[in-house]
Amino acid sequence: MRALLRPLATHSVFSPIEAIVSVFVLATLAYFHILTGIKHSSFFAPTFPSALRPAYARLSKGHWSNAIKAEGAIELQQIVFALDDKARRVNPALALNSSSLSTIANQLIEDVLSLSGKSYGEICHSPSNVSTCFTHLDDNTLTLSFAPSARDDWTSALKQAGKFQVGDYQFEVQSIKREEPISEMKSGKWVAYALRALVLRFWELTKASKFEFFEFFRS
Known part of the structure; x- marks a missing residue:
């Protein structure tokens, strides 16, 4: 160890300024290297993923089993209706009535066309023994079902539409913010x-x- 440190000590004695500058440069490089490692470390990643990933399963004779991704897959899209924060602060007891929710749900289903010009009825999923689309409205959540690869086309058109008016209510489309x-x-x-x-x-x-x-x- 002494043999390794002696040349460094000798150089520091005869060239103190160069030695100090070299130490600061190395310390700065090490500092940014450590920061980069910390920033890209999985240690600070969320314990659970924030983005929901689709799961595929098949119900047969009362039992669920794993299904291949492309095997009978359908795409579901939930639309949640809620009052904005300003309306809640003004009147905490204010709530959306069922008739308005039913009206806006029907308006979305009937009036919104996908980017390719198709209505929801043309690209929705319907069970083999039922002619109507699988659609469900529960409380303040509307669940729509789409044939494979058709959901994004319809939801993109919904985002472009932006706002809808139903009586005294104005509905505005807001997407869930992606966690950075x-x-x-x-x-x-x-x-x-x-x-x-x-x-x-x-x-x-x-x-x-x-x-x-x-x-x-x-x-």
Whole structure:
């Protein structure tokens, strides 16, 4: 060890400024390298994925079984109706009535055409023994079913339409905001996110058992 450090010490004595500059350059490079590693580390990734992924299953004789992706697949789209935050603050007791929801649901089904010019009835999914489309309205959620690869065409047209008027209610289409991954965050925003994720991770560790602890770090 002494043989390795002696040339460095000798160089530092005779060239102190160059040595200091070299140390600062190496420290800066190491600093940014560590930050890049932290930013792209899976440790700060959410424990559970924020984006929902489709699952395929087949119901046969009362039992569910795995199904091939292309085997009888249909695409479902849920549309949730809700009052905006401003209306809730003005009148917390205000709620959407069932007749307005039924009207807007029928309007979406009948009036909105896909980007290719097809109505919902032309691209929807209907069971083999039923001639009507599989559509369900429950409370404030409308569930629509589409033939494979037809949903995006219709939902894109719905987003372009933007707003719909039903009586005293004006409905505006809003998409769920995509959660920005830490690797795509700019400036110091990701630092705050990383600190928050770090605190939440260790908070989960305090509530985990010994076996869960090892499984936590193995993942």
